[in-house]
Amino acid sequence: MRRLVWLLAFSLSFPIVALDASDWRAIDPAHTLYLELPQGRVIIELAASFTPNHFQNIKALVEQRYFDGSFILRSQDNFVVQWGWPEGRAPKLKSAKAKLAPEWERPIQKGFTALDESDVYAPRVGFIDGFPAAQDPKLAVEWLTHCYGMVGVGRDNEADSGNGVELYVVTGHAPRRLDRNVTIVGRVVHGIELLSVMPRGTGEMGFYKTESERTKIKSIRFASELPATQRIELEALKPDTVEFKKRIEKARNRKDAWYKNSPNHIDLCSVVLPVRVVSR
């Protein structure tokens, strides 16, 4: 009994209501990566609009099959899982660029859906194109934020040294200190549990020391490259809908019998961004 009730109480699920179909947007197969592992498929939605140049570069990398046969290189507890090629074994770039100006922030634009909370790291937080994001009106910039599941671009010390050949996904408490320091190119929307359980590397910063520790990546493809029958069609709940706001309010003000003290607040990276599989 304890187990069951606890289970329900901790759930972030909500009553099933008739949803307006327009509350959900189809995740564009042309902006969707399939990271194919021996364990299964991880699906990443790319923030093509926020990071157009990185999107193009990653597209060029995928087109040359750059990642096929590469590896999960690193799994650091409470931080990130990272993939790419081990030192000295990377294929030569074809049309992809070796350097790329960062796209970790941009001037504030229309289309920001605010979450009414003050934040340790940003004066305004919310959502851009369905991704968690923040704004600083004084600096007049906005950026995508390092929440669980967000995918970023590893780089050297030079700001323009990240080109997408090494990508990481956040698998721990949100490392918001990285905001506005790394270009975030997307978010895992399906199958993150295949990455988050990768055995932690025993090398420094969670890097794997030996080949045998590394998981080989079978391929990375755009969903749009695959025949429809081999795709997993996904939809995401739009943040600028009544339904989304309702869920936020329910998470803020808990009325479940289990909660004895309601948080009354929610932090950006605790907001669930619902994604559902479309069955036809």
Place this chain on the structure above:
Amino acid sequence: MRRLVWLLAFSLSFPIVALDASDWRAIDPAHTLYLELPQGRVIIELAASFTPNHFQNIKALVEQRYFDGSFILRSQDNFVVQWGWPEGRAPKLKSAKAKLAPEWERPIQKGFTALDESDVYAPRVGFIDGFPAAQDPKLAVEWLTHCYGMVGVGRDNEADSGNGVELYVVTGHAPRRLDRNVTIVGRVVHGIELLSVMPRGTGEMGFYKTESERTKIKSIRFASELPATQRIELEALKPDTVEFKKRIEKARNRKDAWYKNSPNHIDLCSVVLPVRVVSR
């Protein structure tokens, strides 16, 4: 090169300086649990002072060897790993109590080390006895917070239904909504990477559906029950020291060559609480 620099840049390590030995406190073996798994040892420091009644109950459970042969029951992605007995298989309690008044908050006392940040969930955050904590001066209460690695007590809907027979550890983004709703009894101080990679359960809320999915717990013992030669002696950096404050300031105001934008802030659950193994 990219990998190396990135590696250094992301490190939260700091220059090696001569540390005042008194900056570190020995973690008391009488307050330390060894959770022995086939994969190795996980070490939990119990918040004996903050939750004295739960501490005594867990002590009674360990003394009757309640957990020996029990299981990891649940691994929910970006949330918790939980252990105890499957429904209907729990041994009878001997001296341990079945019900226990919650200890998820207490009146504000002396000994709170403040972290100078405003927080989404609490007006004041900081540390109590080396654990992350928060205070609300209006309510005149303080509590331990659900950061990564914190260990709490599962319960039913009734506030007094958590007695320590089911424990969980936070393995995802800090679920601070649980603060002041569950008694936090301690923190994993060693070996959390053995728990955080547990394959996610395919049942609802990450519960394992079948026996074969569950990892069996060999035993739970207090460190003080073992001969010194079989212990792992640990020390924790005290939060109320100059050294700790220095580290916080370095994490807030990044001067590394890698950082192009310093966060200037740090959230409570991003603060590293350093623990070191003492070699004699």
